């Protein structure tokens with residue numbers, strides 16, 4: 289697994305919680321290796337180079353702590369809309 293530094297992690301969902309019942313979204317990884325044929329995240333429209341190579345966001349906890357401290361609205365956080373949060377590479 290490669291590692292990258294993320295600029296942000298937690299994003300407000302544009303369509304309110306009608307989008308899968310979540311208010312915020314975050315991806316702990318960039319990319320996914322499962323190659324599901326129905327995967328929208330692999331679409332070129334997202335401009336993610338080498339989507340099949342999983343990159344861990346090495347500063348994720350620091351950024352999440354910073355971003356959560358600034359949020360004033362409580363909400364449900366969805367994880368893994370464009371990655372697998374339970375990444376097989378983390379299996380011990």
Ligand code: SF4
Nearest residue numbers: 320323324327370371
């Ligand atoms: S992001 Fe989800 S749908 Fe896309 S390849 Fe990974 S597991 Fe499959």
